[in-house]
Amino acid sequence: MSRPLDLLIRHATVHTMDPSRPRATSIGIWNGRIVGVDDEVAGCRATHVVDLDGATVVPGFHDAHCHTTSYGVAATQLELSDAPTTEAVLDRVAEHADGLPDGAWVVGVGYRDRDRPERHPTSAELDRAAGGRPVWLTHRSGHLCAVSSAVLRLLPHPLPAAAVDYVGRDANGEPTGLLEEAAMELVKEVVGPGSVEDMVTAIEVATRQYVSEGVTSITEAGIGCPGVDHSPLEIGAWQLAARTGRAHTRAHLMVYSELLHDLPHHPADAARFGLDLGLHTGFGDDRVRIAAMKVWLDGAGSAGGAATGADGDPDAHLVDDPRRLRRIIVDAHRAGWQVAAHAMGDRAVDLLLDALEEAGSVAEVRRRRHRVEHGGLIRPDQVDRLRRLGIVVVIQPAFISEFGDVLAHHFGAARVDWSIRQRSLLDAGVVVAASSDRPVAPGAPLLGIRAMVERRTDSGEPYGARERVSAEEGLRAYTVHAAYAAGREHEVGTIAGRRLADLAVLDDDPTTVDAAAIEGIRVLATLVDGVAAHDPGLLFGD
Template sequence: MHVDLLIENATILTQDPARPVARNLLVHGGRILAVDADPGLVSPRRTIDAGGATLTPGFIDAHAHSVWFGLTLMETDLGAVRSLQEVYDAVAAASRGAGPDEWIVASGFSPLLLGGLQPDRDRLDQASAGRPVWIKHSSGHACTLNGAALELVARGADLAAPVDGGLVAVDAQGRPTGLLEENAMRLVQDLMLPYPQETIEQALGLASRHYLSEGITSVTDAGIAGGWIGHSRREFAAYQSARDKGLLEVRMQPMMVLDTLHPVAGHADDPAVRTLDGGIRSGLGDEWLHLGPVKIFTDGSLLGATAYMTEEYVGCPHQHGYLQMDPEELRSAALEAYRAGWSLALHAIGDHAVEHAIDIITEAQDAHGRRRMPNRIEHGGVVRPEQLDRIAEAGIVLVPQPRFITEFGDGMAGLLGPERVELSYPARSVLDRGAVLPGSSDRPVAGGRPLDVMQAFAERLTPSGAVYGAAERITPAQALAAYTTGSAAATGTADHKGMLAPGYVADIVFLSADPTAVPASALGSIDVLATMVGGTLRYGAERFSAELRFPSEEGLPAVAR
């Protein structure tokens, strides 16, 4: 039998319960043809000697932001700053050589890493020599402007007017500080957006290539084309163009943001729905690019203390965070989208917001049934035990990000207090209830290298080394499962992704060590040697050059072409 590829001399962690470990596999037509086949019975066109490497299914990040991440690779990086002076220095460096009216755009700023300190608008003016400055916070739920940028915003908006679901921060004298929270960020986005389609395509290309270097073969982009998180109303078109141009080298599942949907009329007997013209809904597309659930923001950010909590934040009297929409408007819009065929992905971090999310999803499922693409709750910064029970019973997927603990855990613990830390970003409690646990990063809010996130799943250590919710630790094997079978189930693709088994896509990661056989503390030190997507080595090919048995296709049987 002629086949495209034989990979041999490997430790293959298939994630298939029927055959958990294998030594070789056959690939044909971009899919796994057989596992542990007798090499003497096939004639592979190419053979790869894995040299004893460990192979796993390609990693699936169930919640990241690809366009946003790609843009950060093009902007001034503030992710490593540890003082306000370093912020000013970075802005000054970016300003050198910039045009007199050119915006200085920076990304990755985290006030939590600076003890909550915010840049001073006047110091930013000095650093930029009067150029407008837009600093995007790593949380994605706030940004900071300098005085020059505020002046430009004020030409078209009243900064003193209240913002529904957002805040323009002011000092004791009522002067805007430059900090814009949640929906108030639209004030600057109205000036700066949309991004050109070519810029979005370039961002996707940069993100895609970076993903491959980390073993990521599939990504769900958790919010495009609308809200404060979108970059253009034509963002999905940019995805399509990027794919046509060969810029997308991994599989993508973008989520449309709720406000991209609108009422669409149908027959008089049809129910009222909220969708896209033509009745487009979740699932449109193919194995390389298809629409995911509709993304719905309920509350804000734990990093910014705007997530909606039942109890107030520690040290912040009467501060509980807030919902971003009126509760009834939120419920009505979500149900209309679900009626139209959209699966739901509700951003909910605080436990009060989680309660709203569970109520909405269960009402939708009770009325219209469950979906092949599961309904989800994104993040789960604080989830009470009885809420986890309801989530498991309803088949809802909770999508936590343990890397937040590694990067921001001390700050989060200070805001939550010890009791709520035990309820924060659960993992083992999800598995113990038989629910799906996916792997995800929320990149670029936090680092997104899957092996680092797996280590965070297993260790749950804050930057200071404190343990954050020890009872929620999981094993390295469970962490690997989260990034493979768990994420495949969460994204509605478990019938063809997440395992190395016959019929599944040949998305494969070559690793320097077995992640299930090392201490948790060593997971992040494992190297990604190569990444294969659809049977093609797209990263690390120089390490595993395939032995070519048939120099050309001439004379090959049709099945081998």
Template sequence: MHGMKSLLGAVLLFACSAGCARHAPEAQPTSSSSTTVYVARRVRTLDAERPMAEALSVRAGKVLAVGTRDEVLASAGADARVVDLGEATVVPGLTDAHGHLAGLGAGLAGVQLESTATRDEVLSRVASAPATAWQGDWLIGRGWDQNDWPEKSFPGRAELDAKLPKTPVALERVDGHALWVNGEALRRAKITKDTPDPAGGRILRDANGEPTGILVDNAMDLVNAVLPSPTEAQHEARLAAALARCAQVGLTSVHDAGMDLRTFRLMQRWDKEGRLPLRVYVMADGQGADRETYLREGPFQGRMLTLRAVKLSLDGALGSRGAALHAPYSDEPSHRGLLLLSPEEYEARVKAFMERGFQVATHAIGDRANTLVLETLLRQAEATGTRHLRHRVEHAQILRLEDIVRMGKSGFVASMQPTHATSDMPWAETRVGPERIQGAYAWRELKKAGTLLAFGSDFPVERPDVLLGLYAARTRQDAEGQPLNGWYPMQRLSGEEALEGFTVGAAQAAFAENERGRLKPGMDADFVALSVDPVEAPPEQLLTAEVKLTVVAGAEVHSAR
């Protein structure tokens, strides 16, 4: 996005030291007893009874009225505050149904390696790392993708050792499922030729069996175990920056996919203090040791913070060949990917969290992982009587055609990320071949089968800019409009269907369809004003569109004015 200004730009720039932001960003609320009227060229409500309007009024965090300009002004009273948004289009609050706030904050602080075209460019950025990229005496960064480089092969420790032989370096791949480290990092993690691959992980090795410096999925834990945690000041500053960034791009709510307990405790404090500018729907981290505390304490409901779900991860990512497939990879015939949990352990965790009243959300990318998730969720939801908890499949990226049909009949949610398709399309078919690709990123087929779609970005894997997700869902093209008619264009969605994925669908995935996702009297006053109509404007206009205003619970948390 271009030309966006943030109410909290100083935090977003992150140019100061890591301890410079000690608090979450604060919204600018209107008086709870006063009425504010917002007038725009168009208000797109997604309410079937009144789909289009010219104005809405807000009081005490709720939508008071929706209608024509004259109707809303007349009902608001003479003392109402009036905000004229001009040619903007107002839409219900936009939700990212799958993101990682702590990861976004760390990405904003570390060496940013997104869109690097060569290994040399990565090394150049590492050599000029900002001060915020240090975590203890380690240098951290994220975002590299070998698929964007001419040689397409994984890098290794030697390149990093040539630049920083004595400084431990840990660079996370764009998908978060591989780590590129140098020799000093391997030494501190005690990873040698004799270190076995952990269950659900791979230590890539050279012809002599020596670690190359690439760790995939659960092998990353060997380094993460010795990587110093961010200080409290760093932690707060990073989360504040992440929340500010989300407000800037028009998000009124985020479903955080796998929140660690430390972050959750900070969010609880900020929520109690009234300092959370967005709604945060938490999926507890069910993968690590924090799950025991989450199980013991159970779900939580605050003002802007909800904990009702748990996130489990069953396989890795397609880009690093960690996604679990039924048949071998088309471009690595000896490999079928990785299961990060055994089927037995996965089922035990599913059962425990369902019995505790949690919605179970499972990361599943490969077709084998998706089959296993569906079978397990169906079996345990029946056994525990929790079908009503709307269990979720996060990504649902590559499915056998029969599993698409089964997903539609299950009542489960497909939580998907449109920009994953447009990022992966240059190489995805190389990984899985022409037959399996028919069930990949299959939004239209899933929708046709009756599946509820909830859309997000998986930030920081992708940018949190929701307008890019709307563009990808409508076009299945890159920013240059390629391929010409879209990648597997039969899976494209209409403008309204795309918008529903980030509003109505996301609200329903979080049990909030009676409060959010549409604009009608009595519902929460969460909405966004955009410089273009995301439904009817030519989709390419979304690439340069501006978020004019972000309003959460009646509070203006970002304004471009």
């Protein structure tokens, strides 16, 4: 007698994302994998049968670019994203500081410079608000911060040459407390890394939230960075979290480019640059896996830091010497790494394209599936180069609703049609994967799908309306395309035989409701390996 299935789901509205069989009503699961759908499991016995009474089932969402430990650690810090003014930020800092022990830092996240012209808290204001304590407030973009005088005194003197131009100064040349990019990294180094236990706790907090939103796998966009939300032992933290059941999603871990270095090697070896022991993209298992090398090319578009070359200096806002950045990309490709390049501006995209054309044959570059992270501005002439090199563009749809008005201000109205492109890339044959960049922006994929369909800013203005896509295309960007970007489309992202049984159960169908209603669809349950990781209604038992 054949063994029964572990689980049989019946009477569901199933979007498989499999073009050979796009719709189904039943799914069979055994040993953590999908056995088949509909007639493929007809007549099969099952230990557990669940009738979903028409509820919608989709592949578990994959967030293709998020910062999990940063999000988890931020849950213990002063949240400032809803503070409407700089004065309100300062009031929050003062209130929070009153409750801290002597010598403790005030660490806040998510403040926004809502004023025009842009205004950030100054060190003098933070000194008064916190009574002289060290204060470190990270901007919503994640690419700049405001600090108090106590923090400025902890920075190295003289400053490293790479950081000098990223320190805000007043008319007299005195530091204002605003630090960007390389200068911001100095604060992270002063504070030092979090412990492994801190990282595991952050992973647990973050991934529990992820599964409540139907997310079953993620690509972590940069491990091993400086700061309390990262650690040089971060891969070990992820392994420990997975082994002890505290990581509720699968994880693909991008490695911060600064951790890679030249390696002793045999003269015949091409892999001369990387992590020790020659580790590169793909090492790991289906729970924790090394993904791309993450390299930052420019700054945050919402903070005016995108490298566009529009001001006449082609290297403005690049985070380092373009020759060094180009060498890192070339060496990483030749050492077997997928490259994930933070490229907000079109000049940064140029740098990536030029480097990859130098790095190797087109066929080999295409096999690696290198990635543009963000693609805040992509010119029309760059679209075909992206297609030819097989580069995946990983966008953050919620940036449109969260930061669209600010991005339009920085990029200029004439360039908005090039920003966070979707329709034109898909029509050209470029794979577009969706993500959140959480905690920079809200992370729920259904919110992101709504943004992809509507493309409206917080003020209600259209943002590149010709780039709108359908809800089904948005769903594809968060499932099979996001899995493709991670090199895992044969394991996750579709509902088909032999795929991992990662599913999200929704109370309505995002492809049939009005766009404005997509965000409000409830996630009834989330399965990872065929087991409920989120199931508040106990659809799949207790």
